[in-house]
Amino acid sequence: MGLGEAKRVVTNKKLKGLGEMAFAVGGGPVNWFPGHMAAATRAIRDRLKLADLVVEVRDARIPFSSASHHLQPQLSSKRRVVALNKKDLANPNIMPKWIRYFDSCSTNQDCVAINAHSKTSVNKLLELVEFKLREVISREPTLLVLVVGVPNVGKSALINSIHQIASSRFPVQEKMKRATVGPLPGVTQDIAGYKIAHQPSIYVLDTPGVLVPSIPDIETGLKLALTGSVKDSVVGEERIAQYLLAVLNTRGTPLHWKHLNNRRLEGIRYDSKEKHEYNLKDLRPKRRKLPNDSDVFYVEDLVTEVQCALYLTLLEFTGNVEDESDLEGLIEQQFVALQKAFKIPHKASEARLMVSKKLLTLFRAGKLGPFILDDVPDANTVS
Known part of the structure; x- marks a missing residue:
């Protein structure tokens, strides 16, 4: 799925039913x-x-x-x-x-x-x-x-x-x-x-968790993937992160982060003398390792860097987020900015994948803020 398709998913609410999503890397259908x-x-x-x-x-x-x-x-x-x-x-x-x-x-x-x-x-x-x-x-x-x-x-x-x-x-x-x-x-x-x-x-x-046999449209599939109901490896972390950035940008979410009133945006930093080994995977549910004060400050400062990267790139953006090619260019800039925010080596062969995984972890842990991705339907819509 290209970025243009992700963009259309975000802005076009009249998508046709697809029967099954074709998110496999090779383009083939997925057995859901x-x-x-x-x-x-x-x-x-x-x-x-x-x-x-x-x-x-x-x-x-x-x-x-x-x-x-x-x-x-x-x-x-x-x-x-x-x-x-x-x-x-x-x-x-x-x-x-x-x-x-x-x-x-x-x-x-x-x-x-x-x-x-x-x-x-x-x-x-x-x-x-x-x-x-x-x-x-x-x-x-x-x-x-x-x-x-x-x-x-x-x-x-x-x-x-x-x-x-x-x-x-x-x-x-x-x-x-x-x-x-x-x-x-x-x-x-x-x-x-x-x-x-x-x-x-x-x-x-109790009953086993069951995913629908056919996902009605691409947007539903991407939302399920973004929130973890579809394995990342099936859809692809980069595609999911691309969709997340498209959602954030079209909603103008990074621009609202400027108004957050907490220690993260007051320029406070925790300066550790030692190299920090805290793993973002520990933010996932059922983590075994509880964070100490140093870990909390580290995550907060990392979130600040991510928010600043997305805020500045969107603030300096001169195009139109409703334009497919403009949005694609913006997201490419944001991937570069996020690579710097996450301190991923410039020549890392899997830099985009690493950026995607870290960004998704922060989103799923609620570190980028609370979200509801669905719009409230009309009262006569079947629930």
Whole structure:
């Protein structure tokens, strides 16, 4: 995919359905529905028939693009809670609009923004689940709640938090296997259940992460890739970073960074006498190494350099970001500026790839700010 195509993705909202994305390096189609996902889909559909309520986990940064699109016909007939996870990474000014949108779509549907790693946040979700069930069903002895979601929306983290809460509420319940959490999309393959309430008994069932068999358009595919629901190696880190820069530039985001009021933009630097060995990979979820003060200052200063690089290149840009070739030239300049900001050797053969990986890591960790990449649809749009 060339930059021109990424640009059209950002500005053209009337894209035709593509059936499948052709992001492979050689231009061939990608198999988006491997065998374990097909089997998981059949298992989910079987369990949907038995479920009294469904919690559909989505990424708060892409509330629409991260939907389990191929399951929507079955989900629309169920009592449902749309849990917008990773709310700490999403723009808090836009989030209420999304919640109102989902709440207005159906009387059987509610929406809540959560952080799956926060027990307080997860407890509020479970309170809503219990309320919705007890509001409708008061005499059933056992109720089943099914958790569904595409890969890497944080569904496994949510299940693990539910497991901890369930264990504290009912410590004598049968020991269940925790959800398997891995760094790559689609690793959760076990189905387990946890009791969260009594009279009536409410059990939460986990399901494997399933990506839609056909992604409706390139824009959806790029958003899923940018937020980690599609493996970087499939789409290509440089292409994803290119798309990210196109989004930032067309929104004018770097120009707003000038107005941030914190120590990073006040010129404060942490001068370490020793060569810093902190790895940006440690910013990823489930990191084992906790940062010390030196690490925090190092990351903040690095973010400052990145923000300044993108701010200055956009500020000095004399072209039109709506023009395909102009935007392409701007992004090329930004890659050069980012290489300097990241202190990557000028002659490094994989400099662009290294720049892309580091930029994506900062974005996914929320270091470039909170974002929501989807636009709130009209009220009559199917959710």
